[in-house]
Amino acid sequence: MEGIGAFFAMGGYAAFVWPAFAVTLGLMAALGWSTWRRLKAAERALAALEAAGEAAVEDEAT
Amino acid sequence: MSQADTTPVRQAASGLHRFANPARFARLSSRILPWSAGLAGALMLLGLLLALLVVPPDYQQGESVRIMYVHVPAAWMALFCYVFLAAASAVGLIWRHPLADLTAKATAPVGALFTFAALVTGSLWGKPMWGTWWVWDARLTSVLILFFLYLGYMALWQAIDDGAKAARAAAILALVGVVNVPIIKFSVEWWNTLHQPASVLRLDGPTIDASMLWPLLVMALGFKAYFVTVLLLRLRTELAERRLRAFRRRALAEG
Numbered sequence: 001m002e003g004i005g006a007f008f009a010m011g012g013y014a015a016f017v018w019p020a021f022a023v024t025l026g027l028m029a030a031l032g033w034s035t036w037r038r039l040k041a042a043e044r045a046l047a048a049l050e051a052a053g054e055a056a057v058e059d060e061a062t
Numbered sequence: 063m064s065q066a067d068t069t070p071v072r073q074a075a076s077g078l079h080r081f082a083n084p085a086r087f088a089r090l091s092s093r094i095l096p097w098s099a100g101l102a103g104a105l106m107l108l109g110l111l112l113a114l115l116v117v118p119p120d121y122q123q124g125e126s127v128r129i130m131y132v133h134v135p136a137a138w139m140a141l142f143c144y145v146f147l148a149a150a151s152a153v154g155l156i157w158r159h160p161l162a163d164l165t166a167k168a169t170a171p172v173g174a175l176f177t178f179a180a181l182v183t184g185s186l187w188g189k190p191m192w193g194t195w196w197v198w199d200a201r202l203t204s205v206l207i208l209f210f211l212y213l214g215y216m217a218l219w220q221a222i223d224d225g226a227k228a229a230r231a232a233a234i235l236a237l238v239g240v241v242n243v244p245i246i247k248f249s250v251e252w253w254n255t256l257h258q259p260a261s262v263l264r265l266d267g268p269t270i271d272a273s274m275l276w277p278l279l280v281m282a283l284g285f286k287a288y289f290v291t292v293l294l295l296r297l298r299t300e301l302a303e304r305r306l307r308a309f310r311r312r313a314l315a316e317g
Contacts (some may be wrong), residue, residue, distance in 0.1 A: 004076055007114075007115075010128070011124040011125035012125075013091055013125050013126040014122060016187065016189060017126060017128055019185040020132055020183040020187065021110075021114075021129075021132055021134065023183065024136055024182075024183060025132070027179055032288070032291070032295075035292055037180040038297060039295050039296075039298055042303050044300055046302055053309075057124070062173055
């Protein structure tokens with residue numbers, strides 16, 4: 001248990017080391033997630049429009 | 063059907079024909095994405111384990127040296143992304159390949175993120191080691207300028223409505239800003255900077271010990287794989303959103 005304490009203390013530099021990793025990895029995760037959400041939203045909208053478009057074409061054909 | 067009814071459809075069809083390529087891009091990116099994402103995750107996990115648990119503390123810097131394992135890869139990516147963005151901009155300007163402009167546009171947020179991370183982690187490393195959060199030396203100042211270049215580049219895309227004009231303006235800014243890249247790289251040699259000189263990418267080879275160098279390279283590769291993943295996702299989004307706008311323009315024309 002003392003080992004884990006020492007690990008988190010980072011030799012006294014905890015206040016600098018952990019925020020550095022948190023900011024970098026956190027921002028990377030946030031960008032990845034935001035990008036994914038935007039892509040899925042666009043793909044869903046496209047699929048809906050294409051389905052409606054096909055339905056319209058079928059209507060015209062009949 | 064009369065001529066008047068078919069004309070908007072034909073115009074929209076020829077416009078949509080330009081977007082036929084995106085289907086091929088979607089297939090290609092679908093094959094690459096699982097690999098790049100998997101590599102990014104695996105390499106970064108390995109890199110983090112090495113950086114936090116395996117690498118020994120530095121005899122001078124103690125445990126704070128671990129910050130290097132996010133600071134340096136982020137800084138490398140900040141520079142790499144800008145060069146990549148500028149190259150894509152040049153391709154877009156010269157050959158007018160639509161994917162080139164979108165590639166540059168999609169790269170910018172990633173590069174800006176890494177530049178910001180490099181600045182913040184640098185401050186967090188500098189405070190305990192140098193005794194200051196910031197200093198206006200050549201390296202730090204030129205990297206801050208790089209960050210503003212990214213922001214300006216993204217702002218141009220947002221500010222100009224016409225996509226083609228936005229691409230051109232942004233590309234010109236990107237290419238003008240390229241002069242900053244060698245300044246960043248060589249600033250620590252040309253000027254008397256607080257930031258230390260290069261320890262890895264040097265003509266004489268790295269001065270950093272192998273036990274500390276390998277985790278650095280693993281993290282750098284992981285960041286690269288992450289960049290590829292996010293770039294491909296953003297490109298797919300740009301292409302999808304363009305098709306959406308084309309659909310809606312056609313709907314307006316017919317309606």
